[in-house]
Amino acid sequence: MGNSVLLIEDEPNIIEAISFILSRDGWTVHSHSNGADASDEVLRRMPDVVVLDVMLPGKTGFEVLQEIRANVETAKIPVLMLTARGQSKDREKAESFGANMYMTKPFSNSEVLEKIKALVA
C-alpha cells in the first residue's frame, strides 16, 4: 500500500510490536518517543496517519494533538489516540481536540491495524 505511519509512543516494546504488524502489512513506520518535539516530527515526516499516545514525556498527547491541528500543514492528518486511560472524559477530550479515532490500552493488534487502515480508506 505504501502508506506511512508515525508512531508517537514512549514504550519501546510497544513501538516494536506495532511497527512489526504494520510493516508486515506494507506500511512504512517511523517512531518518535518524546512529546516535547512530537509535532515537529509530524511536520517533518508528514505521515498518512499518526498514532499518538497520551502519556508522553515532555508534553501530553493532548497537547501534541492540539499542535498538530493548529498547524495548517498537519491539521488534516488523521490521528489515532492510544492511551492507558480508558475514562470517557479522556475520550471526549481527545475527540474535542480533533482525534479521528481513539483506542485504549491494552489493545489487540488486529484492532490497531483495522483502525489505521480505516483512517486512510
Next chain:
Amino acid sequence: MPRASLIGSRIRERRILKEIRQTDLAKSVGISPAYLNLIEHNRRRIGGKLLLDIAEVLQVELALLSEGAEAAVLSALQKASADQPGINVEVERLEEFAGRFPGWAQLVAHQDGEIENLKNAVEVLNDRLSHDPFLAAALHEVISTVSSIRSSASILVESDDIEKEWRDRFHRNIFEDSGRLADTSESLVGYLDPAQDESVSQDTPLDNLEKLLADQDFFVQKIESKAQVDAAHFSKDGSDKAPSLDQPETDQFLMRHRSIVETIPSKLLEQAETQTDDPAEMATICQVSIPDIFHRLAFRPVQSGNAQYGYLSSDMAGAFLSKRSVEGFSLPRLGVGCTLWPMYTALAQPNVPVVEIIKQAGRGAEPMMAYAIAVPETPQSFSQKPRYVAHMLLKQIVSSDADPKLVGVNCRICPIEKCSARREASILSNGF
C-alpha cells in the same frame, strides 16, 4: 416545646411501655384518671411527690422523667437533621422523639456519626488515590507493560511464518516486560498494603513530623527549657508505633523552632498577647518577623485560655513546607490546597500582610481568621531572584459580623459549585 414541659409525654410513653393502664396508674398514685390524662398530654405541670410516686410505680429513674433524653443525644439528632437538609425533619418534636423512643434516637444519632466517619474515610481515600503520583505512575506502567506483552504475544501466536530473529526478539521483549510487570506489581502491593512492609510509611515526612508534634501537644519541652534536641528526641519515645521520621525535615524544623523559641520566650509571647490579638502587632512588640510569630503561636503549649491556631507554609509551587492542623479546617494530604486560601493571595503580593475570614465548604468546617504573608526565604541579593514562602496562621473564631469567604480543601474534594478557581472536577459534584 421546653424539655421540662414534656414530662407528661415521658410518663405516658413509659406507662404504655410497661403496659399499665392509665386508670391503674392514676389509682396507684392517688389521682383521677382524668387528671393523669391532662398530665400525660402536658396540660398540667407536675413535680414534687406526685412525680416521685409515678416514677416509683413506673420503676424508672426520676431524672429520666424530669430531664428526658440526654443532651448529647439531642445534639446528635439535631446534627443528623442538619446533615440532611433535603429531608423535612420535625425538628420542633426532636425531644419528644428522643424521649418517647430513646433507643431509636440513639440509633439514629449513632448511625449519623458512623456515616460521617465513613464519608471522611472516603474523602481521605479519594484524595489519596487522585493525588498520589506514585499510584498514577505505577498504574500507567502496569497498563503499558500489559499492552506490550499482549501485543508481542499475539504476534508470536498469530504469525506462523515469523523469522527466527523476530521471534527471539519478541520472546525477549515478553521476558523483559513480564519482569517489569512483576516488579511494578510487587511495589504496588507493598504500597497499597502496609502490612507487607511495616517499615514503609504511607505518610509524607511532613505528616510524620506533624503526628509526632501532635503527640507532644505541639510543644517541645526540651527546646522550651533550652536543651539540645534533634530528630532522635522523637524516635526514642519507646513506642514501636511511632511513625518513621525523615530526619532532615525534622532537624530543619527543630533548628528553626529552637531559634524562634529563643527569640520569643513564653513570657514575652504572653505579654504580647495581653496587649493585642493581632499577630502583626505581636510581631512588632516581640521585634520579630510575622512568620516567626505565626510559628510561635502555632507550636506552643496547649493551655486553657490560649487561642488555638493552625499554621501552614508553602513554597511558590504551592507545596506545603510546614503545617499544624487545627480543628475545623481540613488540609489535603497530598497535592496543593485551595487557590482561594489567603496564603496564595499573599504569594501574589509579597511582604504585604493579608487577612480574611474564611470557612471551608463541607462538614465540620469552622470559620477562621486567616492571616497570611509571603516573605523571601533567600537573603536579599542583586544576583539571585528571591524565592518566596507563604505563611498562613489560622485562628478559630466563634462569631463574626462578616460572612466568611467560602473556600475549599482542594478542588478534588471540594463541593463548591461553579467556583471560578476550580482547576479540576470534584468527586463530590458534577465537575466544572
